[in-house]
Amino acid sequence: MAYLKDLLLxxxxxxxxxxxxxxxxxxxxxxxxxxxxxxxxxxxxVWFERKISAHxxxxxxxMYVGWHGVLQTAADGVKLFVKEDIIPATADKLxxxxxxxIVFVGAMLSWVVIPLGPKMAATDLNIAVLYLLATSSxxxxxxxxxxxxxxxxxxxxxxxRGAAQFLSYxxxxxxxxxxxxxxxxxxxxxxxxxxxxxGFLGMGNWYVWNPFCLISFICYYVSTLAETNRIPFDLxxxxxxxxxxxxxxxxxxRFSFFFMAEYADMFIVSALxxxxxxxGWHGPFGxxxxxxxxxxxxxxxxxxxxxxxTLPRLRIDQLMATCWKFLIPxxxxxxxxxxxxMILTGKV
Amino acid sequence: MLLLDYxxxxxxxxxxxxxxxxxxxxxxxxxxxxxxSEKLDTYECGMPPIGTPHERFNVKFFLVAMVFVxxxxxxVFLFLWAVIFRRLGWFGLAEMGIFLMIxxxxxxxxxxxxxxxxxxxxx
Numbered sequence: 001m002a003y004l005k006d007l008l009l010x011x012x013x014x015x016x017x018x019x020x021x022x023x024x025x026x027x028x029x030x031x032x033x034x035x036x037x038x039x040x041x042x043x044x045x046v047w048f049e050r051k052i053s054a055h056x057x058x059x060x061x062x063m064y065v066g067w068h069g070v071l072q073t074a075a076d077g078v079k080l081f082v083k084e085d086i087i088p089a090t091a092d093k094l095x096x097x098x099x100x101x102i103v104f105v106g107a108m109l110s111w112v113v114i115p116l117g118p119k120m121a122a123t124d125l126n127i128a129v130l131y132l133l134a135t136s137s138x139x140x141x142x143x144x145x146x147x148x149x150x151x152x153x154x155x156x157x158x159x160x161r162g163a164a165q166f167l168s169y170x171x172x173x174x175x176x177x178x179x180x181x182x183x184x185x186x187x188x189x190x191x192x193x194x195x196x197x198x199g200f201l202g203m204g205n206w207y208v209w210n211p212f213c214l215i216s217f218i219c220y221y222v223s224t225l226a227e228t229n230r231i232p233f234d235l236x237x238x239x240x241x242x243x244x245x246x247x248x249x250x251x252x253x254r255f256s257f258f259f260m261a262e263y264a265d266m267f268i269v270s271a272l273x274x275x276x277x278x279x280g281w282h283g284p285f286g287x288x289x290x291x292x293x294x295x296x297x298x299x300x301x302x303x304x305x306x307x308x309x310t311l312p313r314l315r316i317d318q319l320m321a322t323c324w325k326f327l328i329p330x331x332x333x334x335x336x337x338x339x340x341x342m343i344l345t346g347k348v
Numbered sequence: 349m350l351l352l353d354y355x356x357x358x359x360x361x362x363x364x365x366x367x368x369x370x371x372x373x374x375x376x377x378x379x380x381x382x383x384x385s386e387k388l389d390t391y392e393c394g395m396p397p398i399g400t401p402h403e404r405f406n407v408k409f410f411l412v413a414m415v416f417v418x419x420x421x422x423x424v425f426l427f428l429w430a431v432i433f434r435r436l437g438w439f440g441l442a443e444m445g446i447f448l449m450i451x452x453x454x455x456x457x458x459x460x461x462x463x464x465x466x467x468x469x470x471x
Contacts (some may be wrong), residue, residue, distance in 0.1 A: 007419060028363065081379075085381075098370075104364065105361060123353050123354070130427055148402075160409055163413075282432065
């Protein structure tokens with residue numbers, strides 16, 4: 001945002017305006033860019049997922065709309081947009097209408113602090129990591145609202161499971177984010193990334209090479225799979241028992257908001273993983289560029305999609321036991337280990 | 349300057365709400381409106397729904413929510429400690445060791461009380 005502000009101030013037209021107008025203008029431009037980015041990310045990610053899934057099963061996937069079906073998602077989006085607006089007769093109308101909006105706004109709020117490259121965040125907050133944890137929980141409110149308002153048994157069961165799973169896995173996610181914060185001594189994403197610059201081949205200072213951060217990275221990744229309702233943790237949406245969970249009754253454009261928010265959340269947690277553990281935009285041999293960062297995020301997204309066709313779904317008792325009996329104790333020990341390591345290696 | 353950093357959040361929230369509301373309204377305007385008598389039924393595998401969905405729920409969902417609140421508040425303290433750990437050194441480690449010990453005891457207590465057991469045991 002600071003860059004954009006300086007850029008605007010470079011033009012004589014904008015120098016005449018009061019500084020407050022410049023601030024509103026830059027913030028609005030950042031927000032519009034972020035909303036456009038979320039749409040593009042969702043479009044590309046859905047196509048990516050359908051193609052990868054297809055090829056893993058020896059199918060072709062979407063082929064007709066555009067080159068290898070690249071415009072298929074856009075066509076689907078238009079179809080969803082012109083669908084009839086249906087609110088079930090027994091639904092709680094106000095909550096039913098509000099729920100997709102809350103899920104969408106929650107996902108968008110996280111985008112404010114996620115950078116798209118070096119110094120390319122809408123705002124580089126000094127509490128960015130904490131802020132991300134807070135905004136990501138907003139989705140849980142939307143999910144439980146959607147399930148309750150639909151007045152449908154499957155929706156309600158799905159949303160109750162979703163809320164329990166989301167709340168439970170929020171704790172290990174937060175616990176495993178702490179070791180990089182410990183090492184960097186900051187909650188600002190820009191600072192955390194810059195601390196990982198340099199080292200052997202330009203990659204040696206990535207936090208993932210630290211033994212405790214390596215444990216953190218793996219467990220963070222597992223927890224975020226659960227937080228974004230991905231297989232093997234997709235219990236809130238399990239098609240074979242709950243039809244599709246909390247959004248059974250949603251159709252048309254309202255459904256597309258849940259869909260967009262889900263893919264935006266996938267991108268956000270992958271991006272956070274890259275920023276905290278994999279050196280952000282610092283690539284091999286000291287190259288740092290937005291493309292390196294986006295490539296790493298795409299690699300993490302690919303692993304997420306790959307897992308979908310590799311692992312079967314867990315049972316809910318296994319899911320809860322993994323979180324409370326394994327990940328949380330491990331997270332607590334991991335924090336102590338990381339702080340010991342810092343003192344022993346003289347980083348304190 | 350510090351508060352100005354938070355300003356884009358406000359702008360983003362209002363723009364995202366406007367986008368969501370605008371798209372739904374536009375879709376409502378563009379989409380067809382037909383006779384809806386049967387479409388508005390609740391979808392439960394094609395059968396007419398039996399009973400109300402708002403039934404009594406297993407108490408475990410609420411227990412998990414309560415345990416979550418306890419742990420989540422304590423994690424906020426951990427974040428503050430992590431940021432200034434470089435300045436605290438051994439003192440910080442000892443303090444947080446005691447704090448984490450209390451957390452672990454809380455977890456063990458909850459575990460022992462059976463809050464974390466989801467499947468009810470066969471009798």
